[in-house]
Amino acid sequence: MAPPSGVGKRVKGCQIYRPFVYGTTSRPFDDKKNPKPPGVPDDHTHSWKVFVKGVDDTDITYWLRRVQFKLHESIPNPVRMIDGEPGKPFVVEETGWGEFEITLKLYYISESGEKPQTLYHHLRLHPYGRNDEEREAMRETGQVPAWTYEEQLFNEPYEAFYEILTSGAIALPKGVAGSGATGSPAAGGASSSSAANAALAPIGKRSEGGVLARSAMVPLTSRQKSPFSRETEQLEIQKLKNAQNSVRGMTEKLLAELRVKEEQLAALRKEATEAMAGG
Template sequence: MAPPTGKRVKGVQIFRPFVYGTTAKPFDENTNPKPPGVPDDHTHSWTVFVKGIDDVDITYWLRRVQFKLHESIPNHVRMIEGEKGKPFLLHETGWGEFEIAIKLYYVPESAEKPQTLYHHLRLHPYGRTEEEKEAMRLNGGQVISWAYEEQLFNEPYEPFYEILTSGALPASSASSSLSNKTGSKSGGGGKGKDKDHGKQPVRSEGGVLERSAMIPLTNRPGQPFSRETEQVEIKKLQEALVKVEELMNRTKEEVARKEKRLKDLKAEAAKA
């Protein structure tokens, strides 16, 4: 970690969304043949990764990622250096599930200590219901276990604040130079004009702008996290809340009936 430089920007919190997790698939002669040299007892190929939401670049704040795998795997601690525009990922094969420690190393300008996430590798279909498990089986056997997360930088140092708020970039032209700064207590937006052309970045097809805190508006293939997903989850929570309240009311009524019955029994016993 680099020594702190400059002052902290007081009263400011900036967040950046990202996704991490694993994708696994069983070996199959037709759709996923086992590569030469893979041990006979290995049943799946799998990938663990950290990437930007909507696949936007995050190497401007994340420098490298360490994946700590099961100790039985050769060279079980792997360090992946950031490459602009590419996710941090690791491909492997195996037969068992285990917990992966994912350690995030930030760019030197942040002067932030590394942080660790934990993720359970899933090789087999899972879900709350048999229908959810079956849906995975019908998805070519591919088991997706992804998590949405938001990295929060609280009162960042001035140099890092400049990096985080130096202007949102269209994902298709991330090398464009944008002059106006963005960023606020809520995480930064997508404003800023191109110095050469004076154009505002365009959020096309509900996607996001790089170097911003935007979330995709709608789901697209390979992009399951969006405002649309958020609304679906909120609806599920609201429906679950209604069910919980109904259950609580029924429980209260049952308790009241039992208390009344107990009171009546005591009264009868007293008369006897």
């Protein structure tokens, strides 16, 4: 397949990873914590959302352009195409009563020259976990998160895309979606639109190798909105090491017991041989 025009050649021997999170969060309807909105069918028991977003809510729209969510066929308009907005996740919110598999199709920016990628995720409505404590924690919070950490690999990206991925963040001007600021009043006291603000505001400058708002780096410590971090990674690694040590200890114990039994068996055989010879 011929490369897209204007993207240059592929950067040989280069691999770039960009982490992101996808999944679902559901909540049972409750008169106090999560009342059922008007118009929701009587048999719908939960509200839920499916999303794709950056780790620690960082912006990923500089490399991910669009996400297609394919829901269950019983849901009206089951195929939802969500375009990226800087600083916002790709998300679809719905209500329902049953669990099912959701198909997510990721479309990258045109400079990437990459084909769309398909992911699959199972919607969970009911508390789950490895033990009763994890399930009880979900019941207490009233939420059932089912999140997956993923790392997107771009192997030998085109030069134009390589520049976008590696040249650092672009600070968004005030008033642009995702900047966290609101538009300032225009002349005459009227509020200007975000589009007008974007047109009048100075163009953001790239940081010199910095990461800033467009960083896709995994945070060092865990936060409430982002359970994925280097800290949790190290905890999981330590759990694996502890499990390995436990298995190693059990193996050594079994080998020691086996050696004792082999020695006992050898002694019995010797006694039996001597008895037969004496007889």
